[in-house]
Amino acid sequence: MTDKSLSISPTRKLGKTDLEVSALAWGMWRFAGDDLDAATARVEAALAAGINFFDTADIYGTGFGAAEALLGRVFARAPSLRKGVVLATKGGIQPGVPYNSSAAYLIAACEASLKRMGVERVELYQIHRPDSLAHPAEVAAAFDTLRGAGKIAEAGVSNYTRPQVAALRAHLPFALASTQPEFSALTIAPISDGVLDQAMEVGMGVMAWSPLGGGRLGGHSDDPRVKAVAAALDEIATRQGVSRASVAYAWIMAHPSGAIPIVGSQQPERIAQSVEALSVTLSRAEWYAVLTASRGTPLP
Ligand code: NAP
Numbered sequence: 001m002t003d004k005s006l007s008i009s010p011t012r013k014l015g016k017t018d019l020e021v022s023a024l025a026w027g028m029w030r031f032a033g034d035d036l037d038a039a040t041a042r043v044e045a046a047l048a049a050g051i052n053f054f055d056t057a058d059i060y061g062t063g064f065g066a067a068e069a070l071l072g073r074v075f076a077r078a079p080s081l082r083k084g085v086v087l088a089t090k091g092g093i094q095p096g097v098p099y100n101s102s103a104a105y106l107i108a109a110c111e112a113s114l115k116r117m118g119v120e121r122v123e124l125y126q127i128h129r130p131d132s133l134a135h136p137a138e139v140a141a142a143f144d145t146l147r148g149a150g151k152i153a154e155a156g157v158s159n160y161t162r163p164q165v166a167a168l169r170a171h172l173p174f175a176l177a178s179t180q181p182e183f184s185a186l187t188i189a190p191i192s193d194g195v196l197d198q199a200m201e202v203g204m205g206v207m208a209w210s211p212l213g214g215g216r217l218g219g220h221s222d223d224p225r226v227k228a229v230a231a232a233l234d235e236i237a238t239r240q241g242v243s244r245a246s247v248a249y250a251w252i253m254a255h256p257s258g259a260i261p262i263v264g265s266q267q268p269e270r271i272a273q274s275v276e277a278l279s280v281t282l283s284r285a286e287w288y289a290v291l292t293a294s295r296g297t298p299l300p
Contacts, residue, residue, distance in 0.1 A: 008250065008254070009023060010023050012205075013205075014154070015154075015178055015203055016175045016177070016203045017153075017154045017205075019086050019123055019153065020086070021053040022050055022051045022053050024051050024053075024249060024275060024277065025051065025055050025263065026051045026053070026262070027054075027055045027209070028055065028061070030060075030266050031061055031071070031266060032061050033062070034070075036073055036077065039070050041268045042266055043071070043085075044268075045269075046263075049271060049275045051263070052084055053085075054071075054087055055089075055180075055209075055262050056068055056071060056088070057091070057126075057128055058089065058090065058093075058116075064095055069116045071117050075118055075119065076118050082119065086123045087117070087122045087123050087124070088125075088126060088178075089122050090158060091109035091128060092106060092127045092128045092131060093129055098129075099129055099133075099134075100131055101142070102133075102134055102142075103138045106127070106139070107145055110152065121151050122152055124154050124155070125151075126156040126157055127156075127160070129158065130161070136164075136167040139171075140171035140172040155172070156178035156204075156207075157176065157180070160179060161193075161195070162193070162195055162197075165179060166198070169202065176202075177204065178204055181208070182208070183211070183259055185213070185217065185251050185290050185291075191291075196257040196259065199257050200257050206257045207259070207262055208259045208262060211248060211249055211252055211263065212245055214264070215264070217229065217233065225294070225296060228296065229293045229294050230244060231293065232289050232290045232293035232294075233247045234247075236286050236289075240281075246277040246279075249261040250278075250280035253278075254287055
């Protein structure tokens with residue numbers, strides 16, 4: 001293995017599924033407001049950049065269902081845009097509860113999501129956060145019912161621990177497509193808590209949420225740890241003539257789990273620029289320098 005081996009393929013299959021997804025996804029947590037032209041411009045920027053993997057959730061936007069409804073309006077006005085999208089949404093957060101992964105709730109939540117987006121099915125349906133009161137057999141049954149009805153193509157989870165994934169997999173009659181942890185140069189827990197190892201063990205796709213630490217890596221920070229990580233990223237960015245954000249995305253993608261950063265920007269130019277990350281090649285030493293900056297202590 002050469003030192004310059006941590007390079008990235010622009011598309012890949014999601015886990016063991018047939019879904020062909022881009023190496024970066026675009027996320028709609030911050031997809032808010034009522035401006036249909038602005039919303040459409042973001043969708044078009046992502047697709048034009050080769051980002052076909054879109055991640056939303058029923059709770060995203062300003063008010064429950066708002067981001068999905070806005071995307072539904074974009075698709076209704078320009079139906080051709082839907083065809084190019086591998087659409088992922090999530091359910092299971094119930095405002096005021098806060099979690100509900102009972103089969104009846106999940107099935108109804110998924111059907112409501114489809115309706116808001118004006119689509120027949122989503123390619124990926126994810127449990128947003130684990131519900132301690134739902135038996136994994138019940139979650140699996142909900143996924144199986146939705147899949148049998150053609151309402152979802154594949155199923156995934158988010159914010160699940162390794163044992164929670166194992167318990168769900170034990171009851172699911174088909175492969176779990178993906179897991180979605182928070183993972184970035186600032187949130188490095190999945191590297192050592194077994195979440196990424198498990199994904200590689202069983203063949204699940206990994207979607208990395210808040211790849212810029214929710215924006216903390218985007219600009220200036222006074223936090224010493226954020227500053228140290230930003231400096232490590234900047235050193236590489238300067239050498240390669242790319243943006244810090246591109247190096248931050250590339251750092252995630254360089255992990256052998258093939259993690260897919262979910263770009264959170266709502267600015268078309270930044271969405272377009274994010275794929276610059278595909279041209280970043282990290283050496284082992286560079287990758288470990290960022291990890292060390294994030295840990296704040298040298299590796300043993
Ligand atoms: P992020 O990429 O870490 O942060 C995006 C934020 O950073 C935006 O507000 C963006 O502002 C700002 N930003 C500042 N400088 C930037 C730069 N140079 N380049 C790009 N953005 C910059 O991601 P995130 O929005 O926190 O999360 C991304 C996606 O992850 C969400 O949309 C959602 O799909 C998913 N997510 C999932 C969970 C979960 O529990 N499963 C939780 C949170 C998020 P501008 O818009 O002005 O560019």
